Amino acid sequence: MSVWLPTAPCTPRECGAHHGPVAAATVAGVRVVAGLLLILAGALLSTPVALLGAGARDRLTRVWTRNILRVFGLRIRVVGAPLPPRGAGVLVVSNHISWLDIPLLAALFPGRVLAKSEIRQWPVLGGMAARGGTLFVERERLRALPETVRTLATALAEGSRVVVFPEGCTWCGRDQGRFTRAVFQSALDAGAPVRPVRITYRTPSGTPSGAPAFVGDDTLPASLWRVARAGGLTAEITVLPLIPAGRHADRRSLALAAQRAVAGDATARNTTAGDTPQRAVASDSANRPSLSVHHCVSSIPAALSSARTPS
Template sequence: MSAWLPAAPCTPAACVEPARTGSGVPRAVLRLTAVTVLLLAGTAVALSPLRGRTPDALVRRWCRWVVRATGVRVRVTGAAAPGGGLLLVAPHVSWLDVPLLAAVRPARMLAKSEIRRWPVAGPLAARGGVLFIERDRLRALPDTVARVAGALREGAAVAAFPEGSTWCGRAHGAFRRAVFQAALDAGVPVQPVRIRYRTRERTLSTAPAFVGEDTLLASLWRVVSARGLTAEVEVCPAVPPGLHPARRSLAGAAQQAAAGAWTGRGGHHRKAHSKSMCPL
């Protein structure tokens, strides 16, 4: 696997906790229904003339509602700057990471170009300002960096998962450096965000992970079937522009802040095993 298409060794069989029947099928179905209603409501707003006038506070609240509707409690500590160009970066475990980052601050997401061709989701993503990346074309990298830098200069927040692939949550990958070049070029701060999923017993949970050959439906069912899950979102102090003049050191500082101590109770770092969202 090339550096342009990074992958993690995580697989559902090796790393992910199986779905449990703790909440029961009726409760899981009710949660799925609630998520569907919220997504339909959000889609209606995205397609309406109100899209550009929706307050950020309402967007953040809606994102938290989506996660909460799955049965996952949300705990956010810290806050991001409410305005101005900002690069949000976080390790990548789950599809839940996307609304959780938007709950910190609504941002333009980086996503693989294949999503643009998905029915319904593709047009909606494009309309929502997603920055698409052609992962199989290394020559497209400078243009992608320039587009991200342009968005940052215009005062937008851009959210990225610089590992380039999802991990199970008990291990994590290295942050790729290219997206940090965009922050350097635009002269904007980098906001590391630490996301962890924990059980009721406060140990790290892999139930929300979306890895390997996992399907979105299987991952979604694991989440809505689980009980006592909490998403802990810690907004780390922003790295101001100019503190790290090279993208390597900037990426390293952001990774150190966002990764934190990725261990469970009594656990240690271990190689784990991905669905690629952002190869930068």
């Protein structure tokens, strides 16, 4: 792994606690099997679905991803600003906690997702992600970054909704990483607005749950089981006010504005331009163009995109 890729201090043992109801092992087992079957069904149907019109693909994507979340026992709650209109390119940026983030965003914002290039080679899911319009980045090749930014800018200029997790790695949700700046250059180049969104996973009492966190050396089977055992989870997505195109003249100020919006009351943590993120791998990593690392892109990336469709 490149030393310039960011990392987070979160670990499954320290951050994966769920202080709420616990589902029986049999219930959790049924949830995992049903969820995997639903993902497989999506993979098998991805080719014919790609032939449908944009509106139909959006509707099917929303239905499918919502059902994935519900199968795993999650409710969905949306708060905040209204959805942006279709037909105009917008860069959607979010904090990143879990593999659940991608189906959650796709349930509300079907679009093209930025993912690490290794996913393209994965059996079944790699082809599904490619057919779904996923935008791939070679995360350890700095020389590939300008081309990635151009690709993102082109997609935005063509009217696509592009979904990115600018923290560069998953955090547990108690804190937030600094937003890397490179992806925001694509919005500036395309003259596209930025839509910040905040993801929170809550227990029935309303407190944040660590069960969905997919961090550190966590494995997908362990994460799937932890989510399936956590009872009464609510996946909350807060749609924050749009940052209009042209409001910020450079990617540094645009990235900072989006980061502060997503952080909300936690703005004081990790947002000052001169701050060093906790346990960062390199002191100038915020200036480096890392776009993804470790668990930073969902392990079910294909669940995401509604296939090259303007939205």
